Amino acid sequence: MSGMENGVNTVTLRVNRFAPRAERARDRERGGSPFARKSSPFGDSGTSARRRPRGKQWLQDYTLNVRPEDTVLDCLLKIKRTIDPTLAFRYSCGHGMCGSDAVSINGTPTLLCTASVKDWAKPSNPTLVDDEGFRHTGDVSDIQENAVGAGDLGVIELAPLPGFPVQRDLIADIDQMLNQIRKLKPYLQARGELATTADGKINAFEYLQNPQQLAKYELLSNCIACGTCEGSCPVYAGGEAFIGPAALIAASRFINDSRDGQANARMDAIDSADGIAACQSVRACTRECPRGIDVGEEIWQLIAQVKER
Incomplete structure (x- = not known):
């Protein structure tokens, strides 16, 4: 993200973080989902089945200087390298070809490397009321500018890919x-x-x-x-x-x-x-x-x- 430090725009990444708890012996002995059929060729309700991981969950905000055209992956890499090396996420090619960096962005499954800040940042308070008591229904960019300031692009919410167990932070077990x-x-x-x-x-x-x-x-x-x-x-x-x-x-x-x-x-x-x-x-x-x-x-x-x- 060269030159990002000189930018005037900021964005807040709100990351759903997860740190797994060490697995105990009795947890390993438990079965998997009660909804998986033992006879199914595609699922196994035995010990190899998926289990909901246990651990600590919390939301963490990171505010960065960005360019609107930067990708969400760019932002995460900046956090990893300069702010919080403990943040875990998966990526490989960075060009939308390998598919390894799929996560949920604002509740939508997508790839980190193809999601730009300008397309996914949303105002932290999108519901505005004018002086006459009417809710603001103008252009999204206008709402964003009025809600968080001209230099603040807003918030991007990140979570692991839905439908899969979480291994750590944004890494899902696929x-x-x-x-x-x-x-x-x-x-x-x-x-x-x-x-x-x-x-x-x-x-x-x-x-x-x-x-x-x-x-x-x-x-x-x-x-x-x-x-x-x-x-x-x-x-x-x-x-x-x-x-x-x-x-x-x-x-x-x-x-x-x-x-x-x-x-x-x-x-x-x-x-x-x-x-x-x-x-x-x-x-x-x-x-x-x-x-x-x-x-x-x-x-x-x-x-x-x-x-x-």
Whole structure:
């Protein structure tokens, strides 16, 4: 954040912090969620199931000098390096490609590295009343300027990604989501047939696709498993049995790949009470996808494919 110290704008990051308590032996012996079915292929109510972590929770405010175009990740890195080295958050590439820095910003699951201060800062007191007793309903920027001062951009509230256990501060444990994706074998499974030409030679163009075949799954291959769709899904947040939208997108990517020979087996794997049947078509999973995937529509199309087999 070079040059930030010379800026005239300030923003307050209100961080939901969490420090886990040391786990005791009797806590490890307890089971997981009572809502997870033991027979579910996607959830486990045994000792490996998700448990609500225990520890200290508190809100902490950090006020920084910023530029409006700085990202929330820039702000957190400044805090980490110059103010509070104990603040914990996850990030990697910083360019919206890895998906590791997904959190809840002002209650919305999104990526830290793509969220700019000017887009997410909100006035600390947005409800204003004028001299005549009427509530101010003008432009958001006007409200912000009047509420917190011309140089104060307001407040950004940060919390861990919803729907997942918290490990520390803004770091959520997404292992459950990754395990559900792995169970659906997210890799190409060819038919195992060696294609040959008419004269008996190996066909070097066996796996070539036309543009129409590529278009069926190309967008789905952009999924970065960031978890924003899962954090937005009210069904996934209710327990660990539902496979979740991220895993369904991973399955759809290979079901729609003409080179894959296990489409029917993949559809069998998700055709269960805890698979596509658990999806309530709320489509909240679509709203915040950083890769532009219409997750809700893709899942709807996947449900139709499974049912029309």
